[in-house]
Amino acid sequence: MEKARNTSVRAIARLLGRSASTITRVLARNRTESSRCYDATSAARAYRARRERSRRQVKLATGSAL
8 A cells, every 4th residue: 555655665664663675575576477466355365375385295184094
């Protein structure tokens, strides 16, 4: 929201109580491929996808005998 208003990264960081480097990292990680800008909906979708991929794979099938 603030980025759309051309608010600086440092000003956004002050508003959120985070470091400027954190805001820069989040904006860079969650840019959309097509428009190269931050979109909260796309960022949430990407977050869920990253979380799903980060889970450990199970070694045993549920209900199988050891």
